[in-house]
Structures are given as C-alpha cells and as structure tokens.
Amino acid sequence: MESASSLATKTLEAHERLNEYYGVQDVYGRADPMHELVGTILSHRTTHDNEVTAYRTMRERFPTWEQVRDAPLTELIDAIKTANYPEVKAPYIQNLLAHLFRETGKANVDFLADLSTEDAMKWLTDLPGIGLKTATLLLLFNFRKPVLPVDTHVFRVTQRLGLIGPKVSAEKAHGLLLAYLPQDATALFNFHKHFYWHGQRVCTWYYPKCGECVLRSMCDFYESGRTTVLSSTPSRKQSR
Numbered sequence: 001m002e003s004a005s006s007l008a009t010k011t012l013e014a015h016e017r018l019n020e021y022y023g024v025q026d027v028y029g030r031a032d033p034m035h036e037l038v039g040t041i042l043s044h045r046t047t048h049d050n051e052v053t054a055y056r057t058m059r060e061r062f063p064t065w066e067q068v069r070d071a072p073l074t075e076l077i078d079a080i081k082t083a084n085y086p087e088v089k090a091p092y093i094q095n096l097l098a099h100l101f102r103e104t105g106k107a108n109v110d111f112l113a114d115l116s117t118e119d120a121m122k123w124l125t126d127l128p129g130i131g132l133k134t135a136t137l138l139l140l141f142n143f144r145k146p147v148l149p150v151d152t153h154v155f156r157v158t159q160r161l162g163l164i165g166p167k168v169s170a171e172k173a174h175g176l177l178l179a180y181l182p183q184d185a186t187a188l189f190n191f192h193k194h195f196y197w198h199g200q201r202v203c204t205w206y207y208p209k210c211g212e213c214v215l216r217s218m219c220d221f222y223e224s225g226r227t228t229v230l231s232s233t234p235s236r237k238q239s240r
C-alpha cells in the first residue's frame, strides 16, 4: 500500500499533467448561485442538455421561486420531466425552497460568500436534498471556496490511477483527494474540471482510451492490464 506522501506526490503529478494537457482555466460558474444550486439538483444522472431544458421550462412556467415552491407537485414534475427522476427532484426543489424562505425570508444564498468554508458546507448539507457533491460544486464554482467536487468521472479516473482505494466511497474521496492538493480554489477547480473532462473524453467507463492517455505511465489500472471493463485497447501492455 502506498504511503500518504507518495499518493500526494502522485496526485500532484497527475494534476500537473492534466493542467498541461487541458490548459489552466479561471474559475467560472453560472452567474446566479440559485441557478447553480437548483441546476445541480436537476443535473443528477441527466445530460447537460436535458438539465438545461428542464431548468428553462420550469422558469418559464413558474417565473418566481415562490411559484416554484407553491406549484402543484404534478405540474412541477411535468415542467422538469426532461431531467431524469423528476418525481424525486421536484419535491427536493420545493423542500429546499420552503426551507430557504423559512430560514432566510428569500430564495438567495449569496450570504454563503461571507461564511467560512466549514460553516458554508454545514449550512448547505443540512438542507434537504443537498449532498456533498452539490454543496462542493456550488461553493467552488460560485463562491471560490477551497473544496473539491468528486463526481462520477473524477471518482472513476482517480480510482483507476490508484489515488484512492477500490473500496473508498465518493464521499470519502472528497476529503482524501483534497488533503493532497493545494487549498486554493483555482487549483481545485482545475483538478475537478480536468478529471471530469478526462473521464468524459479519454478514461471513459467502457472504452478507456489508454493508448492516448497522458496519465498512462502512472496508472494502476493500465499497469495491471485488467480487463474488468470493456476496453478498446486490449493490448495495452504491448502498446506502451
């Protein structure tokens, strides 16, 4: 088993390689934090286009957040039906809005900018339907807090590289990877974005394109030659 310091070194090396490969970006997010928050709920297990359509249709039918909160549940479900699991997401959104209005008198989370990272994380994850991933996406993208969203792509690629163990949960991966990285929003944003893109474009679930991967020489999955998932590069060992 690798030590924490060698895993930290390996994580930083992977971070540097992807910085070079994809280029370093400035932190960006949707202008309105409420859009980011509700949009992230809609985005779970949904394509970006379907999430955008669901959000747009919802705001067209219910232009104010009070209207979204008070809409008949079946109508809200219908408005967001392009997002998968609308029957789960609609009550989440209404519960979230009801909580926000009750606690703060409005649907606005701009005050999170003034809270410490820990307090902002706690406040968000105490909300109904808001998990670690949604909270970290909002805090990093909109408020530049030093947190690390670990979605399915970041999780898969970091696990294949061996930066996190095979039995580590996505929730736990957040803290483990964060400890290896600079506590800086720009660095964490780029780590998240680059691993997300890499998982979408190169290290895909069924057909990882190991032959064109800049992380290949440091990848445990590649090194093992495992074929537990379908691979377009069955002769990975020979093609190095």
Ligand code: SF4
Binding pocket: 157, 160, 161, 202, 203, 204, 208, 209, 210, 211, 213, 214, 215, 216, 217, 219, 220, 221, 222
């Ligand atoms: S070498 Fe293959 S398995 Fe490893 S990170 Fe790259 S694409 Fe993924």
